[in-house]
Amino acid sequence: MPALAHALLAALKDHGAREIFGIPGDFVLPLFKVIEESDILPNVTLSHEPAVGFAADAAARYHGGLGVAVVTYGAGAFNLVNAIAGAYAERSPVVVIAGAPGARERVSGFLLHHQARTVDTQLAVFKEITCDQAVLSDPVTAPAQIARVLRSAREMSLPVYLEFPRDMVDAEVEAVVPLPSRQANQEALGECVEEILGRIERAVRPVIVVDVEIRRYGVEDRIAALARKLALPLVTTFMGRGLLDKADDVVAGTYLGAAGDPAITQLVEDADLVLMLGVILSDTNFALSNRAPDPRRMILAASREVQIGHHVYRDMPLGDLIDALDDRATKRTAPTTLPRQRTAYPRGLVADGQPIAPSDIATAINDMFDRHGRMPMTSDIGDCLFTAMEIDNTALAAPGYYAGMGFGVPAGIGVAATGLRPLVLVGDGAFQMTGWELGNCRRYGLDPIVVVFNNCSWEMLRVFQPESRFNNLDDWHYADIANSIGGTGERVATRAELVAALERAAQRRGQFSLIEVMLPRGKTSDTLARFVAGFKSARERMTK
Numbered sequence: 001m002p003a004l005a006h007a008l009l010a011a012l013k014d015h016g017a018r019e020i021f022g023i024p025g026d027f028v029l030p031l032f033k034v035i036e037e038s039d040i041l042p043n044v045t046l047s048h049e050p051a052v053g054f055a056a057d058a059a060a061r062y063h064g065g066l067g068v069a070v071v072t073y074g075a076g077a078f079n080l081v082n083a084i085a086g087a088y089a090e091r092s093p094v095v096v097i098a099g100a101p102g103a104r105e106r107v108s109g110f111l112l113h114h115q116a117r118t119v120d121t122q123l124a125v126f127k128e129i130t131c132d133q134a135v136l137s138d139p140v141t142a143p144a145q146i147a148r149v150l151r152s153a154r155e156m157s158l159p160v161y162l163e164f165p166r167d168m169v170d171a172e173v174e175a176v177v178p179l180p181s182r183q184a185n186q187e188a189l190g191e192c193v194e195e196i197l198g199r200i201e202r203a204v205r206p207v208i209v210v211d212v213e214i215r216r217y218g219v220e221d222r223i224a225a226l227a228r229k230l231a232l233p234l235v236t237t238f239m240g241r242g243l244l245d246k247a248d249d250v251v252a253g254t255y256l257g258a259a260g261d262p263a264i265t266q267l268v269e270d271a272d273l274v275l276m277l278g279v280i281l282s283d284t285n286f287a288l289s290n291r292a293p294d295p296r297r298m299i300l301a302a303s304r305e306v307q308i309g310h311h312v313y314r315d316m317p318l319g320d321l322i323d324a325l326d327d328r329a330t331k332r333t334a335p336t337t338l339p340r341q342r343t344a345y346p347r348g349l350v351a352d353g354q355p356i357a358p359s360d361i362a363t364a365i366n367d368m369f370d371r372h373g374r375m376p377m378t379s380d381i382g383d384c385l386f387t388a389m390e391i392d393n394t395a396l397a398a399p400g401y402y403a404g405m406g407f408g409v410p411a412g413i414g415v416a417a418t419g420l421r422p423l424v425l426v427g428d429g430a431f432q433m434t435g436w437e438l439g440n441c442r443r444y445g446l447d448p449i450v451v452v453f454n455n456c457s458w459e460m461l462r463v464f465q466p467e468s469r470f471n472n473l474d475d476w477h478y479a480d481i482a483n484s485i486g487g488t489g490e491r492v493a494t495r496a497e498l499v500a501a502l503e504r505a506a507q508r509r510g511q512f513s514l515i516e517v518m519l520p521r522g523k524t525s526d527t528l529a530r531f532v533a534g535f536k537s538a539r540e541r542m543t544k
């Protein structure tokens, strides 16, 4: 019989984990020894647990499997909370494996180091931000608990929590047998599909809106094929930016309401049927809508449910629904009335001595993508994410809904650990939080390209409250620091310098490249300027 640590690692791999991110501590040292020596999954250690969570989250978003974050009891696990809360909000399946005291320590009568209120406070906290949990304290039940919790992570595409007491690492257990995934009830599925196809047939201006769940459940290609078969226009939400990056013929653009491309906004807001697939009804996706989502003209397939009008079909896995729709749908021709144009992204930056504006960064990146091919991207929150809306539709992992800073660079490291070379967009404020994790790239031979939007400012806060002096940040010269932690940093202030630095970074392999773009305080991307105007007018409407 295998030891519990081996059985768990094998089960993680069977359920789609591809790597482990973590930081050891005395409550997980024995487990980390097995992780390192068994080599069942590659292990990437970082410098601060928030980054461990962000990296695991982004890796899962990109490879479509499970992210894994292994941390010590108490101090390590509580450091991870914000990143896992963000993964929950963004429906990213991260498996938290947290160390814990052994059976005899629990009854020692001492207050244990790293313990908060009670020995079980850690479990109580993670119950709030995971969809399933287990404490692996009994070798007889542990394999079944692991199977149940890992299936929950896969089926719900949400984080889960496994508490691993440190005296259980070598406990002999049965191997973990994966549970079969739960399918939709075929009768209910048939009824649901007929109702959807009937609604599409009767619609005059239908549109498909997609969001993050279509990536989490691996159905992007099937949805692109369905959109082609039904000849329906398709747009992504703000959170869903970067989805269907290989289906340019299908994606018309990104819906941003009052802040977006007017033709895309009209496509969605004039539609008499909005088929929402994998969509999170968040404020960042719909707060700027001129016409709020209306159940009477909406079908929402998300969180294993399908809501049509005011009634709901439960236990409807998105993959089952898409397959059944494709099986029963007949090919339609595109009504000439439906616009088919695709958003045009800015290109052809003039490499001159002019100072750089945020939207120039998008144009320069589009030009670089034309020369070297599109790169997968990660972005932090801040104007860099709004600028990303002006970059061609390439794969993107960002905290578009949860909006937690610090995600961008660790997420880029997580994506790089999956074997891709990402382009990372991050503001100076967010870089101050987790940018230093780049110092871990050299150990693992990772070479992301990082673009720091250095406006020496918390600019997103300034646009809402310009009078506050606390938004003024100091100039930390991030490019200089990059050179001392294993990468190459360049500081650029003109458009010509930006274009040249991007080209050098694209050519440079084997170490990370950091381009510190100097931006004036008070200058934002065109997209953020429209967002702020939209939010302010929406707020005025609400206060009238």
Ligand SMILES: Cc1ncc(Cc2c([C@H](C)O)sc(CCOP(=O)(O)OP(=O)(O)O)c2C)c(N)n1
Residues within 6 Å of the ligand: 381, 382, 383, 384, 403, 404, 405, 406, 426, 427, 428, 429, 430, 431, 453, 455, 457, 458, 459, 460, 461
């Ligand atoms: C962990 C964390 N702390 C605080 C915030 C609030 C916040 C923003 C959101 C609104 O909540 S945007 C922002 C400033 C970002 O500064 P920077 O990274 O330099 O980007 P830019 O200068 O482009 O704004 C803060 C502090 C946050 N989102 N996440």
Ligand SMILES: [Mg+2]
Residues within 6 Å of the ligand: 427, 428, 429, 453, 454, 455, 456, 457, 458, 459
């Ligand atoms: Mg800033």
